[in-house]
Amino acid sequence: MPRYLIRRLGQALLVMAGVVALTFVITRMVPGDPAVAYAGPKATPEQLAEVRARFGLDDPLWVQLGNYVRDLVTGDWQTSLHTRRPVLEDLYHAFPASLELVGAGLVIAVVAGIPVGVLAARFRGRFPDFSVRLTSMLAVSLPVFWLALALQTVFASNLGWFPVAGEYDSALDTTSPLTLWTNITVVDALITGNWPILTSTLAHLVLPALVVAAYPAGVIAQMVRATLIEEASQDHARLERALGFRETTILTRFALRPALNPVLSLIALVFAYAIVNGFLVEAVFNWPGLGRYAVNAISSSDTPAVAGVTLLVALMYVLANLVVDLLQGVVDPRARAR
Amino acid sequence: GGQVRGAGGTPQPSTGGTQATQSTENDATFVYAPNLDVVTDWDPATSYSNEIIAMTSIYEGLTRYDAEAKEVRPRLATEWSSADEGKEWTFKLRQGVKFHTGATLDAEAAKKAIERTMKSGGGAAYIWSAVDKIETPDASTLKFTLKYAAPMDLITSSGYAAHIYDAEALEKNEDDVKNGKLDAGTGPYTIDSWQKGQETELTLKAFDDYWGGWRPEQYKKVAFRVTPEITTAWQLLQRGEVNFVQRLNPQLFEQAGMTEGVQAKQTPSFQNLLVLFNTAEGPTKDVRVRQALQHAIDYDGLVAALKGSAQKAGGLVPPGLLGHTTGMEPKQDLAKAQELLQDAGYGPDNAELKLTLTYAQGDEDQKLLVTLLTAALKKVNVTVEARAMAWNAQWDRGKKGDQDIFVMYWFPDYADPYSWFLNVFRSADEVSFNLSYLKDEAIDKAIDGLPQLTATDQLAADQAYADLQKKIIQDEAAVAVPYVQTYQRALTADVLGYVDNPAYPNVVSFYDLKPAS
């Protein structure tokens, strides 16, 4: 196990190194002079030269890559051209909000996807199965940005059931200011017992989280269904039937656990996807997360910021995969033996 | 962890119907919904971006332009005069003005501020380029000596780079200023909190010692809630969560006009769209091609499709400014365009003409122009390869002269047409905004004479502007001006006193507002 762990960690590091190199290459390919972008339209040639020197834009490429890696490791993720603040600091503020949104979305997806998948497997080939498959396929086919717009228009604007946009009612900042610990509003509100902000955030969270949840819920339902059907056709399910267990019991108490393993990998996979999907959702719901930051960065050609977001999301992906790989052992004893 | 977010920050917007009595203290917050991040640069010297919507409430200039009356009004200066054919200007400063830093405004302080701005060379600092020296004969008098005649009263009314601030305090607390913790203005409002990237990015609070004083019904708090999506902003406005939406599309604007609890305001702006043709290189070097392109634009269709958010332009200078001409309204004429192309060796019977065009990414109105132009030109065998680009990239490419058609907006930094000519059409060694690459000595010379005329003889100036426009648009065909934008704003109905001043684009003068009772 420790050896496996070390190997796995080494692999993850290697991948991260590749990610950094690739990101570097991409940032160097961006058209437009980064010095001009930083110094502003009316900068003098001297100012430009100064900016170039400051950011080492005149060095040979491999020196720049070396510097880039060194800077990243020492926590200097460059300065955003747009906000003019360290990218890492910006990310530190934006990421928790994204995490909150994506986390909520994934929770909804898991809570909805698993039982629905079980239901479909239980009634394989019959009407509930048919409708679950149909719905889940619809869910994975929805263009998020379009769904977000539609839900916002119908449920927030026309029906007025939910807030239109934002993370929470900003008036609450005066009446019950939030003490920050994790930067994740829901969590902070919960641990400091700030109910007004908690309820407001939850209300604001519903629609965007539902949109984020649509895709993962669909794939999770499909995956649970497929795996359960597979598990239920295994020899052990036949033995369980022969022992007199009910079909539902077999699915939920015997088959579900081994089925959770692929679902777990799936969640790791979907996690990064959901963050990026969240970008579009955040833009529509004006959620103060990475997505808004990224969209701003894209529209202002803010290369350091785009690179920062890219790196962060890739890092999250690698991490999520690592965690899942380690978690598999908990879910499936066979994996532990590996 | 453990710090507090937004304590004392943004508060409930005014949802109308406070108390009936006039003198009730107004403790509501006025919430402004901009579509972009508010602040990129807190330095009043170099600030040259969207933060104008907040800066003009924090900082003040010597004068202020009243677009309705087309007159310059006193602000920190109470009166002024010019001499020596507009090459010497004297401003009398208002008494008893305090900076937010606690210092008192005097001539020396004003001088320092302007000199610091000039020295910075950033942002719109160029507006001071006529200034040769500044003197302070006494504590309340500021005397400018100019290198050439220029309308200093207009220049000092600029929304950018004309702010008077406590330069000493600013320099001492550079970091705090940069981080929006401190400002050094004299305006009615001062920074309350600033959190870049947050939805409610900025809140302002009343400056108690403001020279204008405070009445109970005025808004003491202002918040900026960044809302990029027009639709979202509109929904927030309908629900009363914001008070002012900077920009709606024509359809929503029309709806706003019919929605209870919302007031819709429409004002012509000083911002127009320029379609610049490459006069230096490529097929558009041929003036006939440029003229054909001018004729291919469906001006009336464009304005119709923009449904009130634009009005047809007549020349380079928008109405309301010196030098605006009438009788130069362009019209689409495809037959003429085809004829001109034919002469130039293109058109339906000849080889296909391929042109490249760049325009601003994400701008619906420019996209509409591109759509219509592309469709029209297709009929005369001209293919337009249009690229939407982020401004930096578009501009970078433009500076290299790497396109045939460059589309951009232009608006003046102060209420004067000069910048359309100086910045856009005067030749320069290194291209900045002269993206038609016009290089004509006669035109350059005429442009150089404009400030003097403006400062001394407005009638002559008017004529000079008219002549120049004819030359540039009709003779040189360096540019087409499809329309002047019309601002379409929406406010909650409970706000009284809103006036849109196109000289200060998107700025709301919060100090002048009060809730309806």
Added chain:
Amino acid sequence: MSALPEAAPLRRTLPRVTDRFALAGAVLIALIALAALLAPWLAPYPPDEVDPFAALRAPDAAHWFGTDAAGRDVLTRVLYGGRTSLFIAVTVLAVSATTGVLLGVVAGYAGGWVRDVIMRITDVFLAFPALLLSVALAVVLQPSVTTVIVAIAVTWWPWYARLSASMAASIATRPYVDAARCLGVPAPMIILRHVLPNSLTPVLVQVSLDGGGVILTAAALSYLGLGAQEPTAEWGLMVEQGQSLFTTNWWVVTFPGLAILLTAFAFNVLGEGLRNALDPRRIVK
């Protein structure tokens, strides 16, 4: 030693594809493709015909889907948009599946350091969610349909590489591969003749599932302004253009949105159906 389900030869499994979903998906895709191909004949107007004075007309007899901000017929553009979307999807899938499968099969068959090198590179690309890398690339390259294709293909091939590498690795240990090696068949021949054809079934399933993903990603890129450009008819671009009109002129957004949904749905139905019939356990992306 029973064969893994994915090793079942396609010929043998195709008759088993009685999954109604697979059939429905195939029919749906055929219809969509037909509509796109026949757009010049089906569409009531030329695709770029503008009429600014008839902008934003609600659906009526003349314009079944209404008109957009430039007065173009939305139905026409939805039909032409299908050509763009399907062209993108087909090209991306062809390019990325070919690249990915070739690399993956070599990696899986060769094993050892070859596999390690290829798979680590694959992992690096996998770490970028498709949309994100596409965004970064689209910022770098000029936004256009070609950019979209390149950007998505760059992020898509690793999935096929990974899939076919694991397939090929398992095929490579099959006795018939050993047998071929013992007969002295050269490695490239073994890969082409035995490993590749036998690894293809799950790739095919994945390809049909991915059709939807590619269309959604392409639409999202265009929606962000990083993809197709005016005046190209593209669904994502149409949604983006109509976005601020959703509350006032619903048809501008709704029809292209439905077109994306329907096409992605058709691909998913086909893919899910195939997967259900062939291999119920493969992970979707």
Added chain:
Amino acid sequence: MTSSGSLLRAERVTLGYGRTPVVHDVTLDITGGGVGLIGESGSGKSTLARAFLGLLTPMSGNILYGDQNLKKVDMRRFRGDVQPVFQAEALDPRMRVGNSIAEALPRDARHRVPELLEQVGLDPALASRRPHQLSGGQRQRVVIARALAVNPKLLILDEPTSALDVTVQARILDLIAGLAAERLLITHNLAVVGKLCRTSHVLFAGRVVESGPTADLLARPAHPYTLALRDAVPKLGGEPPVARGRAEVRPAETGCPFRPRCPMAVTECDRAPALRDLGGHQEGQDGRRVACHRAEDVLREPSARR
């Protein structure tokens, strides 16, 4: 034992997948008259076969072909001499069986396909079928036909019949017995080795635990595992098979690997026994070798004699 007359020889080979060895330090000769390889599932029989076929490079030790190290042998010649017949799935499921056989032939000899099919007792018309359209027995004949296509000197047969029904099994074994080529036969069926192989080797947990003339080995097992193996085979109408020892999960890592299951294990067995010659050669046959400290006791065990 002499190395002369040995077609292929494994010399102290250790084999494994990745870094895990599964066959440990095995020395083994393939001599004429048929060689059997017996052992329980997972004991490394197929692994050893793959090494003999040059499909798996030893982690240590050498495979010798004639007198030459396999690494240095001209593979083209070797492939013509040594051919496998695998346990299952040895035909590409997508290929027509005719093409599968043709793959083994030079381009100008493709016409030999029908002839080869006839040689293994199949209708040449079957050439156009795919494997799944054939019965298990027919499939196995095709595999043999393909192996014969190159006229090999040695066939390496890895459980060629274990997936088949008994009746079919018998016919295939007859076919194999009639072939001219020498053979290494891997099976868990003792009766089969008894018929087809002059010498046999018993593998346990990747080690040769006993080897010698097949008849002698089965008549008087000297290793407790061989004994258990022999006695566990049910005989038609006979007594129920005898279960000797305890079923344990894994062979021991150190010492005698069979120790955890061995009913005769003593403390001495903590030391790994070496493969040693067993005295008492019988009637001019090759010698018996065994890796057990208590081989003599096993031979004396009354129940061991049948």
Added chain:
Amino acid sequence: MIEVRDLRVSYGGRVVARVPELDVAPGECVAIVGESGSGKSTTLLALLGLTEGAEVGGRIRVAGVDVTSASPAELRAIRGARVALVMQSPQAALSPTLRLGTLMRRALRLHGVGDAERVMAEAVEAVLLDPAILRRYPHEVSGGQAQRFAIALAIALGAEAILADEPTSALDVTVQAEVVAVLRTLCAERGLALLLVSHDLALVSTIAHRVLVMRAGEVVESGPAARVLAEPAHPYTRELLEALP
């Protein structure tokens, strides 16, 4: 214990097993032999109503219940508790994520067997296993152990009959011998009825009292083991016997 008359099992109209008569009494061991696909497993599963998607005709009485007409609940009541199934591949037949003890405990609770811990320990010991095995996962036990555990399940639940579908074909001969030994003991000492499916005629001949020979879904010969093996009446049976090495 088991009483079958005119059993017909068909999938989609194709008859895959037809058994005119099959009886197993307590303490008796009956074996079904035949080639692959001859319908042996199908017959066995039909006895517990586990042939999904098949049409089953004829009369099947198992432990006093008429299987063809019984309700699902009635069927579940006899499954495991009165008639147990032992399958071919031992590990695959155990849920991989459950400890053996957990599975047994759940089954005992399902059938309302009290004093589970003691019953479990006794059952495991009855098949010569160490009770510590209950704490292991399926992949941690050997095939023989897993197979004996499956038998222990039957004992713990108090089953009166065991249906064994090729219970040893995945095992090595040495391990097979252990399992066969246990099965024999149960039959002889506890009076369990044993129905054994196998393709190994030799193995069957050593433990079965009676034998049914099946081919292509039909029973071609049946009778006392000794008689069938000594003087086979059907050519197929003869062929089977001759094929034995």
